[in-house]
Amino acid sequence: MSTGSIQARAEGWLGNNDVRLLIALALAIGGLYALFSAVLGFQLNGTVNTLRRVAFLSAIYAMLALALNLQWGYAGLFNLGAAGFMAIGVYTMGILTAPVTASPPGFGLPLPVAILGALLVTGVTGGLAALPAIRLRADYLAIVTVAFSEIVRLTFRAPEFANTRIAGVAFGTGGATGLSLPSNPIRILFYTDPAATAPAPNALGTAIFSVVAPLGIEETLVIGWAYVIVLCLCLGLLYWLMIRLGKSPFGRVLKSIREDQQVTQALGKDTRRFKIKTFALGCALMGLIAILWRLSGGYASPRMFKPIQTFYIFIALFIGGTGSPTGSIVGGALFASLLFEGPSFIRRVVAEYLQLSNAPDTLVGAIAELGTLDVTPLLAYSVQDVSISALRLMLLGIVLVYLMQRHPEGLLGHRKAIASSVDLSRQEPREDDNE
Amino acid sequence: MAARDYYNRGQNIVYNRPVLVLFAVIGVFLVFDIFRQLETGTIAATDLMSYLWNGLVLGMSLGLAGVGLSMTYSILNFANFAHGDLITSGAFAGWATAFLIAGLGEFSVEALVLIGGPIAVGSNELGINVVNTPLALLAGLLVAAVLTAALSLLLDRIVFRPMRSADGVTLMIASVGVALFLRNLITYSFLTDSRGLTGGNVPQFTLAGVTFGGHQITLVVVAALLMLATHVLLQYTKIGTAMRAMAANKDLAKVTGIPTERVVKLTWSIGGGLTGCAGFLIALQQGTLTVTMGWDLLLLVFAAVILGGVGSIYGAMVGGVILGIVSRLALVWIPASFLLVAAFVMMIVMLLVRPSGLFSGRTTA
Numbered sequence: 001m002s003t004g005s006i007q008a009r010a011e012g013w014l015g016n017n018d019v020r021l022l023i024a025l026a027l028a029i030g031g032l033y034a035l036f037s038a039v040l041g042f043q044l045n046g047t048v049n050t051l052r053r054v055a056f057l058s059a060i061y062a063m064l065a066l067a068l069n070l071q072w073g074y075a076g077l078f079n080l081g082a083a084g085f086m087a088i089g090v091y092t093m094g095i096l097t098a099p100v101t102a103s104p105p106g107f108g109l110p111l112p113v114a115i116l117g118a119l120l121v122t123g124v125t126g127g128l129a130a131l132p133a134i135r136l137r138a139d140y141l142a143i144v145t146v147a148f149s150e151i152v153r154l155t156f157r158a159p160e161f162a163n164t165r166i167a168g169v170a171f172g173t174g175g176a177t178g179l180s181l182p183s184n185p186i187r188i189l190f191y192t193d194p195a196a197t198a199p200a201p202n203a204l205g206t207a208i209f210s211v212v213a214p215l216g217i218e219e220t221l222v223i224g225w226a227y228v229i230v231l232c233l234c235l236g237l238l239y240w241l242m243i244r245l246g247k248s249p250f251g252r253v254l255k256s257i258r259e260d261q262q263v264t265q266a267l268g269k270d271t272r273r274f275k276i277k278t279f280a281l282g283c284a285l286m287g288l289i290a291i292l293w294r295l296s297g298g299y300a301s302p303r304m305f306k307p308i309q310t311f312y313i314f315i316a317l318f319i320g321g322t323g324s325p326t327g328s329i330v331g332g333a334l335f336a337s338l339l340f341e342g343p344s345f346i347r348r349v350v351a352e353y354l355q356l357s358n359a360p361d362t363l364v365g366a367i368a369e370l371g372t373l374d375v376t377p378l379l380a381y382s383v384q385d386v387s388i389s390a391l392r393l394m395l396l397g398i399v400l401v402y403l404m405q406r407h408p409e410g411l412l413g414h415r416k417a418i419a420s421s422v423d424l425s426r427q428e429p430r431e432d433d434n435e
Numbered sequence: 436m437a438a439r440d441y442y443n444r445g446q447n448i449v450y451n452r453p454v455l456v457l458f459a460v461i462g463v464f465l466v467f468d469i470f471r472q473l474e475t476g477t478i479a480a481t482d483l484m485s486y487l488w489n490g491l492v493l494g495m496s497l498g499l500a501g502v503g504l505s506m507t508y509s510i511l512n513f514a515n516f517a518h519g520d521l522i523t524s525g526a527f528a529g530w531a532t533a534f535l536i537a538g539l540g541e542f543s544v545e546a547l548v549l550i551g552g553p554i555a556v557g558s559n560e561l562g563i564n565v566v567n568t569p570l571a572l573l574a575g576l577l578v579a580a581v582l583t584a585a586l587s588l589l590l591d592r593i594v595f596r597p598m599r600s601a602d603g604v605t606l607m608i609a610s611v612g613v614a615l616f617l618r619n620l621i622t623y624s625f626l627t628d629s630r631g632l633t634g635g636n637v638p639q640f641t642l643a644g645v646t647f648g649g650h651q652i653t654l655v656v657v658a659a660l661l662m663l664a665t666h667v668l669l670q671y672t673k674i675g676t677a678m679r680a681m682a683a684n685k686d687l688a689k690v691t692g693i694p695t696e697r698v699v700k701l702t703w704s705i706g707g708g709l710t711g712c713a714g715f716l717i718a719l720q721q722g723t724l725t726v727t728m729g730w731d732l733l734l735l736v737f738a739a740v741i742l743g744g745v746g747s748i749y750g751a752m753v754g755g756v757i758l759g760i761v762s763r764l765a766l767v768w769i770p771a772s773f774l775l776v777a778a779f780v781m782m783i784v785m786l787l788v789r790p791s792g793l794f795s796g797r798t799t800a
Binding site: 078132135136137138139140142143144146147148150151154155157158159160311314318362363364365382386387389390391393394396397398399400401404405408 | 597603614
């Protein structure tokens with residue numbers, strides 16, 4: 001059997017079933033990391049933790065890409081302010097839940113109420129931001145939304161609001177130092193009193209901890225994996241919602257706006273209202289996802305919501321291909337596992353294999369030693385904290401340029417959700433156009 | 436009769452553009468408030484003069500940095516997010532040269548070129564400033580211009596030329612990739628974050644309570660000369676005419692026999708050269724150099740360009756100066772941590788009331 005037909009069969013098997021495709025992708029990424037860790041003899045606890053990190057970030061970026069896809073892929077609204085709306089969601093939640101006595105003080109509301117409040121605030125801000133912005137061209141909208149997200153970040157960072165009192169109500173953003181968030185809610189599953197500093201495990205906790213403890217897996221890791229499982233459930237729900245939405249009358253109007261706004265208007269649709277609703281919904285989702293992201297860390301600071309965060313989501317979306325929900329998940333997973341987490345993993349591999357003790361101080365020093373055909377100084381220089389993160393971002397830049405030059409449609413962009421309710425392209429025999 | 440016309444026009448504006456009227460009313464109120472505060476002594480006249488002067492300095496840097504951005508925006512039709520990092524590249528190239536010339540013979544080349552890396556020479560040991568080492572600074576300015584122009588051409592050849600037919604959004608996203616690459620290439624090469632540049636006794640003089648720094652004056656004067664040179668180039672040379680023609684109508688320019696690819700190359704080199712100069716001068720005025728300096732300025736430069744009207748060179752200059760002055764004047768009412776917020780809000784307001792900017796419809800290249 002030729003390789004071509006194997007590939008065709010694999011594509012046929014995977015391409016027709018999106019859930020199968022996603023599971024295969026998850027297994028491939030997980031297997032890759034597990035294999036490398038096993039070959040290098042990493043501790044089981046460390047390996048499981050690496051996998052948890054990769055799965056966590058994959059789920060988060062997949063969800064963020066899905067929310068962005070709703071705005072850009074479905075409705076053609078270019079929102080470069082995702083980081084700002086994420087910040088609004090997280091900070092609203094944080095301020096609403098912070099105890100009245102804490103520093104900075106908050107409103108002391110229970111978490112579910114605070115999350116609902118955050119959804120409302122992000123949605124309304126998104127709608128208000130869209131109100132004037134949707135009249136602008138895509139590139140102006142991009143600049144305005146970046147500016148908006150910077151306004152949000154600078155406001156949260158400003159010392160004036162760090163610990164303030166407005167109309168008699170005391171609250172605060174924590175300024176540049178950041179804001180404490182409620183402890184990880186998933187701990188309720190495992191502990192009788194999750195708020196305590198050294199909590200006693202409940203029945204479920206005792207059962208699970210006693211099984212994994214002999215394997216050298218720590219309690220925090222179990223909690224982390226439970227969190228990831230909940231995230232994956234949320235991702236599944238969001239994915240289902242997006243597919244339903246795409247096929248609904250609402251979603252079809254959005255896609256027709258993307259294709260031709262004037263025709264849609266001529267058909268009697270109020271495109272402005274559709275755009276504002278979509279923008280608000282997408283922003284509320286970004287706020288919610290950001291809450292899921294930060295709740296596991298228990299802490300938020302303005303540094304986490306720089307414009308680069310928005311660009312990360314766009315890279316994830318473009319890898320997968322805009323307009324396809326499955327593509328958003330594939331893009332999010334590939335971005336988080338290969339581009340975002342990959343380089344630091346490679347760095348660990350390099351450090352494991354080569355004893356790189358003293359790195360040269362400067363790039364000139366590192367290159368000078370290349371003259372003796374010794375690449376280890378350059379390697380040692382490159383895997384330092386600053387340089388490896390710079391290399392990683394350089395790689396992201398190259399990937400973005402490459403995608404825009406060669407594959408602006410992304411990996412699964414050829415399956416861009418079509419605007420009509422019946423597939424008009426079906427008259428021609430094609431293999432892979434069913435969404 | 437004439438009075439009636441004005442009345443009717445005014446009535447039209449009030450009915451049709453309520454947002455514009457609202458912002459105009461707020462603007463007039465703020466101007467009156469400045470005079471009221473001066474009268475009551477809430478702000479001192481010298482403070483106000485300082486705000487104006489510092490605003491002019493910021494405005495000239497934004498204006499000079501904006502010219503290149505406006506050129507590429509009008510001729511290639513995309514918002515170049517890599518522009519900020521071209522500013523940084525120019526600053527690094529120029530200052531490496533200035534350090535090298537000022538300290539050659541005394542210190543090792545590595546220690547000089549890697550401005551302020553782990554082993555580098557401190558700026559105070561070199562004592563670089565406009566009075567002590569004018570030639571080193573001039574050489575730095577020239578190298579900043581030439582290298583940034585070359586870098587722009589290279590980036591155009593590798594990244595943007597293969598995608599000439601792509602739409603603005605695709606090009607814009609590619610430019611985000613270029614920005615990430617450039618900024619981190621600089622980080623990878625120079626490692627540390629912030630470093631001092633100037634040393635010795637930096638000249639300055641005080642007039643009526645306002646301090647005019649020597650480096651601030653250098654920036655304003657050189658930027659004004661460069662802007663004047665750009666103006667002459669655009670208005671009185673064949674190449675300038677070709678650039679303006681292409682900005683006005685690309686297809687028509689092509690049909691008329693203008694070599695569009697050559698004009699694009701010239702646009703990148705002139706725009707890049709000015710951007711490099713802007714980077715070098717801004718770093719000189721700030722006295723420090725960071726890897727994120729250009730990226731941090733980018734939105735302000737965009738704001739200046741949009742304020743003046745995208746595509747208009749004079750718009751970029753005027754927009755920069757207005758934005759600089761207004762954002763500094765805002766200190767009368769708001770705390771310093773909201774200066775950038777004020778500038779961004781101003782840009783958003785401008786886009787809402789007049790998306791085409793102050794110099795709308797006058798694409799002068």
